[in-house]
Amino acid sequence: MTAERSGAAPTRAAGLARLADFVPRAGRPYAAERNADHGSGDRSNVSTLSPWVRHRLVTEREVVEAVLQRHSLDAAGKFVQEVYWRTYWKGWLELRPSVWTRYAASVPHALDDLSAAERASYDDAVAGRTGIEGFDDWARELVELGYLHNHARMWFASIWIFTLRLPWQLGADFFLRHLLDGDPASNTLSWRWVAGLQTRGKTYLATADNIERYTDGRFRPTGLATEAIPPEDDTAVPPPGDAPLPEQIPAGPVALLLHEDDLHAESHAAALGAADAHVVAVASPTTGEPRSPLPASTVGDPTAPLVAGFTEAALADGRARAGAHYGAAACALDGITASAVREWLREHELTAIVTPYAPTGPARDRLDRLEHDLAVDGITVTRLLRPWDAHAWPHATRGFFPFRERIPALLREQRRGP
Ligand SMILES: Cc1cc2nc3c(=O)[nH]c(=O)nc-3n(C[C@H](O)[C@H](O)[C@H](O)COP(=O)(O)OP(=O)(O)OC[C@H]3O[C@@H](n4cnc5c(N)ncnc54)[C@H](O)[C@@H]3O)c2cc1C
Structure with a gap:
């Protein structure tokens, strides 16, 4: 079944529609029912929003705000907590990228x-x-x-x-x-x-x-292990490093470079406006980063075709919306390589790039290499860190339970923020 046939259109509009459909069910019924796997034909007890949230076609903040407009935190606490699991994992890895x-x-x-x-x-x-x-x-x-x-x-x-x-x-x-x-x-x-x-x-x-x-009695496997013997791993979990801090956004004309980890560029407008930065060109790569370090010759596609197609269309959707929002020319790059980006900047006579902060992972590695390669040309790359991440990640130092205690305070900070 293709992404389209399963109703998974890789657009922000489809993500928002899915969110609106789910919001009424995000209260106590979610907490009571979420653990049941009724099979692929019935996902009404969970949101199935994760592909959209993963690419930030719809942001965590929007999901939580939509739910809390309809339900109290008491009623929707479990759902809000699940969204914060994602934030917690992102922050935990951000503080320990070597993992x-x-x-x-x-x-x-x-x-x-x-x-x-x-x-x-x-x-x-x-x-x-x-x-x-x-x-x-x-x-x-x-x-x-x-x-x-x-x-x-x-x-x-x-x-x-x-x-x-x-x-x-x-x-x-x-x-x-x-x-x-x-x-x-x-x-x-x-x-x-x-x-x-x-x-x-x-x-x-x-x-x-x-x-x-x-599973409503659909499966009862036999022969499962009765003891969980953890795999050998003598590497200690590294202590948490520092969380990233917001960077100073350059004033004047800038090029906005999008990537698969954050495709709602419109919500960076307030920070860009406050810095007096003007987006005059928008670009994103046509395809996402390979999901696996294994070559295709060993176990098949490093990124499954279904996933590659979803990511490609999500990138196109993000690029088109950003171009329209900022009134800027939007183009697709063959890849985020120094030569492709140099040519794009030359065309628009720009030397300053702004890009949504990419957390630890392949897109971040790519941007780090780009920043390094372009520095010799005097081209700057500034990362736009969202307040959602900037507030939460520094608290991902220990387990989820101490982090969870901070959720009400984090929500208050979000509501005060831009
Ligand atoms: C082995 C394993 C691998 C996983 N791999 C991924 C992954 O690659 N990407 C991914 O987004 N999630 C992953 N999860 C977490 C979780 O299973 C999915 O986020 C969730 O099932 C997505 O379905 P949903 O949108 O219907 O979730 P809902 O229950 O509707 O939750 C709402 C949102 O909260 C977030 N969320 C919910 N549960 C978790 C969780 N346990 N950890 C992190 N975020 C959560 C997701 O963004 C999700 O869309 C994994 C869990 C396990 C056990």
């Missing part, structure tokens, strides 16, 4: 190091032919639709790690390549959490009873 770098570097080794039997088990797992009830269905559902319910993601990761004894990194890679919402922070850290690496000693073990209960 991402190490993960990305370990994926090719994890594949190379598989024995022949393990490789056969890996191939069966990703093709959905292990014979494990539920697990095989979720593998196929993921590839076909680019989405899995949160509980199914937890069961799948648990069975991958503890029953099949496959490296968690290869499971995370499989998810990242196929999830429309595939996100360096939420995905990597959730896999680590299931494996017991995120909160040391705390693993997530899927059981047949739990799966049967929350």
